[in-house]
Structure formats: structure tokens, C-alpha cells
Amino acid sequence: MQQRKTMRSGDQPWVKWSLITLAIITTMLMLVIPLVLIFDMALSAGAGTYWDNLTNRYTQHAIGLTLLVAALTVPINLVFGIFLAWLVTRFEFPGRKALITLIDIPFAVSPVVAGLLYLLLYGSNGWLGGWLMERDVQLMFSWPGIVMVTVFVTCPFVARELIPLMQQQGREEEEAGVVLGATGWQLFRRITLPNIQWALLYGVVLTNARAVGEFGAVSVVSGNIRGETNTLSLHVELLYQDYNVVGAFASASLLAGIALLTIVVKSFVEWRQARQRAPLDDLSDSR
Amino acid sequence: MSISIEGITKHFGSFQALRDISLEIPDGQLVGLLGPSGSGKTTLLRIIAGLETADEGRILFHGEDVTRLHVRERRVGFVFQHYALFRHMTVAQNVAFGLDVLPARERPPAAEIRQRVQMLLEMVQLDHLAQRYPAQLSGGQKQRIALARALSMKPQILLLDEPFGALDAKVRKDLRRWLRALHEEFHFTSVFVTHDQEEALELSDQVAVMSAGSIEQVDSPQKLYAQPSSRFVFDFLGQVNVFAGQVEEQLLRQGEAWVHLPEPSPAPALQLYMRSHEVRLQTAPAAYAHLPLRIESISLVGAEVRLELSPVGWDSEEPWEIGITHAQFNSWQPSRGDHCYAVPQVAHAIAQGTDTPETLHWQAGEMDDPAAMI
Numbered sequence: 103m104q105q106r107k108t109m110r111s112g113d114q115p116w117v118k119w120s121l122i123t124l125a126i127i128t129t130m131l132m133l134v135i136p137l138v139l140i141f142d143m144a145l146s147a148g149a150g151t152y153w154d155n156l157t158n159r160y161t162q163h164a165i166g167l168t169l170l171v172a173a174l175t176v177p178i179n180l181v182f183g184i185f186l187a188w189l190v191t192r193f194e195f196p197g198r199k200a201l202i203t204l205i206d207i208p209f210a211v212s213p214v215v216a217g218l219l220y221l222l223l224y225g226s227n228g229w230l231g232g233w234l235m236e237r238d239v240q241l242m243f244s245w246p247g248i249v250m251v252t253v254f255v256t257c258p259f260v261a262r263e264l265i266p267l268m269q270q271q272g273r274e275e276e277e278a279g280v281v282l283g284a285t286g287w288q289l290f291r292r293i294t295l296p297n298i299q300w301a302l303l304y305g306v307v308l309t310n311a312r313a314v315g316e317f318g319a320v321s322v323v324s325g326n327i328r329g330e331t332n333t334l335s336l337h338v339e340l341l342y343q344d345y346n347v348v349g350a351f352a353s354a355s356l357l358a359g360i361a362l363l364t365i366v367v368k369s370f371v372e373w374r375q376a377r378q379r380a381p382l383d384d385l386s387d388s389r
Numbered sequence: 390m391s392i393s394i395e396g397i398t399k400h401f402g403s404f405q406a407l408r409d410i411s412l413e414i415p416d417g418q419l420v421g422l423l424g425p426s427g428s429g430k431t432t433l434l435r436i437i438a439g440l441e442t443a444d445e446g447r448i449l450f451h452g453e454d455v456t457r458l459h460v461r462e463r464r465v466g467f468v469f470q471h472y473a474l475f476r477h478m479t480v481a482q483n484v485a486f487g488l489d490v491l492p493a494r495e496r497p498p499a500a501e502i503r504q505r506v507q508m509l510l511e512m513v514q515l516d517h518l519a520q521r522y523p524a525q526l527s528g529g530q531k532q533r534i535a536l537a538r539a540l541s542m543k544p545q546i547l548l549l550d551e552p553f554g555a556l557d558a559k560v561r562k563d564l565r566r567w568l569r570a571l572h573e574e575f576h577f578t579s580v581f582v583t584h585d586q587e588e589a590l591e592l593s594d595q596v597a598v599m600s601a602g603s604i605e606q607v608d609s610p611q612k613l614y615a616q617p618s619s620r621f622v623f624d625f626l627g628q629v630n631v632f633a634g635q636v637e638e639q640l641l642r643q644g645e646a647w648v649h650l651p652e653p654s655p656a657p658a659l660q661l662y663m664r665s666h667e668v669r670l671q672t673a674p675a676a677y678a679h680l681p682l683r684i685e686s687i688s689l690v691g692a693e694v695r696l697e698l699s700p701v702g703w704d705s706e707e708p709w710e711i712g713i714t715h716a717q718f719n720s721w722q723p724s725r726g727d728h729c730y731a732v733p734q735v736a737h738a739i740a741q742g743t744d745t746p747e748t749l750h751w752q753a754g755e756m757d758d759p760a761a762m763i
Contacts, residue, residue, distance in 0.1 A: 274473035277440055280460050281467040282487035282542060292490070296477040 143351035155352035164337035183260025217322025243325035260305035397446035421589035424599035466539035549581035645702030656740030
């Protein structure tokens with residue numbers, strides 16, 4: 103018997119194929135070609151020049167500073183994110199909903215505005231900055247300022263990954279644990295953490311990607327002092343303004359490389375999360 | 390270990406979940422907290438466990454005040470409504486958890502823990518599933534693992550929140566029987582929450598019926614069913630037939646229907662509550678009761694034949710339900726649409742504006758016309 107294919111709306115082949123073609127063209131023009139071009143430009147003067155550009159003293163310093171910022175930002179926001187998610191999903195208190203909304207502010211505010219706010223607050227003429235200045239503490243135009251704005255810009259990532267998951271999982275397992283005699287730390291370590299570990303890693307990957315690549319907020323507070331307060335993103339701009347296009351692209355290729363690595367890790371984590379959510383139901387017997 | 394609940398009050402914001410609850414649970418008893426959702430039964434159970442703190446009142450275990458004691462220190466077994474098994478741990482790890490988290494100096498050696506877990510799993514007859522994860526178990530299996538885990542610390546008090554709520558009828562029945570046996574064997578004191586009256590009556594030594602944050606009545610299942618102390622308990626426990634009418638001297642009348650009361654009533658209006666087994670059916674009215682009914686449906690499944698009846702010439706909010714034996718059914722041979730007459734033998738009269746029922750009995754000698762009896 104011949105099987106007739108059922109047509110659903112939108113199933114017409116020409117709709118399907120024109121959409122696929124459109125998607126491929128857009129992806130190529132907007133994403134793939136620019137990405138390839140970065141590496142093409144970076145290597146346009148030969149591998150030797152590329153290597154020289156990367157081992158340049160200022161580039162090396164920018165790499166170091168970027169890594170330092172990420173190395174400080176990620177743990178700070180990891181702890182902050184867990185703390186915040188725990189707070190809003192495990193406790194009822196007035197202003198809880200408002201707090202959940204507030205978490206999103208760094209996403210809503212343009213990073214440049216965030217940078218300006220920090221400058222206003224902690225700069226030498228600012229409210230807190232003046233007081234700190236008298237005590238010989240300089241935050242703006244030095245690396246602590248860069249870390250501060252990066253923490254601000256990236257702080258929602260971990261919390262936003264955890265909150266929906268922890269809301270969905272509820273607190274019953276933790277209650278079961280505490281009835282059985284577990285202490286607060288044992289609960290966190292043995293019950294909460296294993297349940298949220300993949301979402302947590304996902305949040306960390308995103309935080310790290312953003313911390314490495316942040317430009318707007320950092321450019322306001324760093325002062326762009328070459329070899330001192332220049333992160334990799336700022337370094338790219340600086341080299342470009344110096345008409346050192348090949349050098350700029352060499353540094354840019356590093357950032358692009360980190361981005362690609364992030365995508366790989368992110369897909370892996372997503373795959374693990376999907377596996378964790380869909381356990382092997384078919385194995386259970388009917389008893 | 391006995392449990393004393395003294396004057397417990399609890400608010401959630403402006404909502405009063407519990408109003409001055411007091412309850413004595415003797416050592417070794419199995420007590421059911423029965424009530425509709427929102428009646429505060431789960432809150433009370435969580436307060437006994439220490440998962441929730443009361444605004445006022447005290448909880449005593451074996452005469453010792455534990456109100457200020459942390460959940461961790463109360464050493465009760467708790468079975469959660471949705472099992473709350475640790476999803477990332479195997480069945481064996483779940484059951485071992487309580488022992489694993491003991492401080493190092495109290496913790497038994499690993500081999501002993503393994504042995505104890507094995508023993509608990511054998512007790513719930515699931516030792517072959519030790520290496521499975523919770524997601525790979527059926528509802529009934531999860532429930533039994535949750536029980537094994539709750540019993541792992543040898544608690545003297547076991548608390549269960551809607552223990553069989555999410556299971557199908559057959560599994561529920563098995564588990565109920567099995568919990569009863571377990572209770573007999575280990576002799577702990579248990580309190581369980583349920584909204585299922587049949588479950589509460591079958592399983593418990595005592596049932597506390599709760600409504601809107603208060604305890605309506607605490608009694609043995611038999612007493613609770615035979616002598617409900619309030620309109621609410623009546624309505625909540627089992628099917629009930631109601632005849633409401635105006636009192637004229639000793640006659641309770643509504644429309645064409647009437648009942649001659651065994652004694653005069655001072656109230657102007659009465660409601661008669663009658664359980665299905667407290668009413669008999671006749672093909673002709675009795676001398677002291679005229680309650681015409683029409684058969685709406687006949688259900689033959691079960692130990693007795695259940696008839697759903699609607700009033701003829703008078704009104705009732707709910708249809709009546711009366712059971713007759715299969716033998717009676719076979720000799721009578723009624724069909725849908727037939728008329729018959731209800732004759733109360735025992736009824737519980739609640740006067741308008743009051744809440745306390747008064748039990749009325751009609752003498753068997755008053756029953757006339759043996760030909761009309763079925």
C-alpha cells in the first residue's frame with residue numbers, strides 16, 4: 103500500500119528550502135566570513151609576524167591583564183550567583199521579586215553607562231573616590247577598577263542560569279537531607295551542588311566569555327594606559343588606531359579563539375544538561 | 390515515643406494556617422490527619438518534624454519539649470509527598486545518606502553501612518534495585534525507597550505526608566497493608582497526612598479530622614464514622630443522605646415528604662443526616678416515614694448494590710445513595726425509574742443554626758407492613 107505523506111501547514115517544499123537558503127546566506131555573511139577574515143588578516147603578513155605580534159611586550163601584558171580580570175571575576179560571580187540564587191529560591195522575604203528583577207540590571211544598562219557610573223562614584227572626584235584617594239587607594243584607571251566593572255557587567259549570568267533550575271527542583275530534597283541529619287554544608291555539597299553543577303558550569307562559561315571580551319565598561323574606567331591598564335579588547339582598538347591592522351587582528355584572533363572555545367564548551371554542557379533532564383525512563387519495570 | 394501538640398498556632402502572612410491545635414498522640418499509635426486541602430494538616434506535620442516553626446505553642450516528644458530543637462536533632466523519619474529522593478544518587482546511596490552524613494566519630498564503618506542498607510532494601514523488597522537511579526523507578530518503588538530511607542536512622546517517630554497520594558489504587562492498597570505491618574513490627578509512633586477518608590479510616594488507630602486550621606474531631610475510625618461530632622465531619626466522611634424540613638410538633642415535613650420524629654424537637658427546622666446503612670428501602674411507605682424516591686441509577690459492582698435515588702415531591706441538594714444486598718436486589722428486581730420509600734432507622738438531627746448532631750433511633754417495632762419490606 104502506498105503511504106500518503108501528510109502535509110502540515112508550512113510544509114511546502116519551496117517555503118522550506120527558501121528559508122534554509124536564506125538562513126545559510128545570512129549566517130555566512132554575518133558570522134562565518136567575518137570570523138574567517140579575522141584569522142586571514144591576522145596571518146596576512148605571515149606566521150612569523152603573527153607570532154611577533156602576539157609575543158610583543160604590550161600584547162603579552164594585555165593578555166596577562168585580561169586573564170587576571172577573568173580569574174578574579176569568575177570566582178567572585180560564581181559565589182555571588184550561587185548566594186543570590188539560593189537566597190531568592192529558598193527563602194520568602196519582602197522584596198524578593200524586586201531582587202530577581204534587579205539582577206537583570208547589568209543586562210539592561212549599556213556597559214558604557216555602567217563604566218561612567220563607576221567612574222562617577224569611585225573616581226578621584228567621586229563620592230567614594232575622594233575618600234579613598236585620601237587613603238591612597240586608587241581604583242579607577244587601574245586594574246581593580248577594571249575588575250569591578252567586569253564583575254558588574256557579568257554578575258547576572260550565573261544567577262540567571264541557577265534561579266529557574268533551583269525553582270523547578272524545589273527544596274524538598276534539601277529538606278529530606280536535613281531531616282536525615284545533614285548539616286548546611288553537607289546539604290550544599292552533597293545535594294544542591296550535584297543538582298545544579300551543569301547549570302553552574304554553563305553560567306561560568308558565559309561569565310568567562312563576557313569577562314574576557316568586555317569592552318565598553320572597561321574602556322571608560324581603564325584609562326587605556328599601554329602596558330598597564332590595557333586589556334586585550336582595548337589593545338585591539340589601540341593597535342587599530344595606530345594603523346597596525348595586522349597586529350590588531352592578531353590580538354583579535356585570540357579573542358575569537360576564546361569565543362570558539364566557549365561555544366564548544368557551552369554545547370558540551372548543554373548536551374550534558376539535556377541528558378541529566380531526560381533520564382532513562384524506559385529502564386524502569388512496571389512493578 | 391508519644392507526641393504532644395500543645396496550642397500550636399501558625400500564620401503565613403495574613404493567612405491563619407493553624408488555630409490553637411492541641412493533640413495527644415500516644416506511643417506506638419498510627420494517627421491520621423484527615424482534611425481537605427488547605428485545612429492545615431501538612432503544615433501541622435511539618436511543624437511536628439521541625440521543618441516549619443509554629444508562631445505559638447509547644448511540641449513535646451515523650452514529655453520532652455522539642456519546640457526549639459532543630460529538625461536535624463529531632464531524629465524523626467519523614468516521607469515526603471513526592472518522595473524527594475536524591476535524584477543524582479543511586480537507591481543504595483539514597484538509603485545510606487543519613488548514615489553517611491553522621492559525624493566521623495558516630496559513623497559506622499563502611500561495611501556496616503552497606504549491610505544496613507542491604508537490610509533496609511530487603512525489608513522493602515527492593516534489594517535488586519540498589520544500583521538504580523530514582524528516575525528509573527516506578528511510583529510505588531520510589532515510595533518504598535523513601536520509606537526505607539526514612540527508617541534508616543531507626544526513628545521512633547515516622548511522619549508521612551500524603552504517603553500514597555500519587556499512586557494508583559492497586560499499589561496504594563498493597564502499600565497500606567504493608568505500612569500497617571511495618572508499624573506493627575517496629576512499633577514506632579506514626580502520623581500521616583491524607584485527604585482520602587477511606588485511607589484514614591482503614592489505616593489509623595486514631596483519626597484527627599481537620600478543617601480550616603482547626604481539629605474538628607479526634608476519635609477511632611469506628612466512632613468517627615458512627616458518631617460524627619459536627620456537620621463538617623459528617624459531610625467529609627463518606628456519603629450521607631440529607632432530609633431537611635420544618636418541624637410541626639413531632640413531624641418533620643418538606644413538600645410531600647415527612648418523618649415522624651421519635652421525640653418532639655424544640656427547633657423550628659431540622660436536617661436529618663443518614664448514612665447509607667442507616668436507611669432501608671421499602672416498596673410502600675412506613676407508618677412513621679414518608680420519603681418517596683425514584684431510582685436514577687443502579688451500580689452492581691462491589692459487595693452491595695448501590696442505588697442512586699432522587700426525591701419525588703421534595704428536594705435535596707445531593708442525590709441519595711442507599712446500598713442493598715445482592716440477595717435483596719434479586720428478589721426485588723427494581724429497575725431505573727421505579728419508585729420506592731426510604732425508612733430511616735437511625736438519623737442524626739442537626740437543628741438550624743447549630744453544628745452538633747443529635748442521634749435519633751426509631752424502634753424496630755414501629756416498622757409495619759412486612760409485605761412492603763425488601
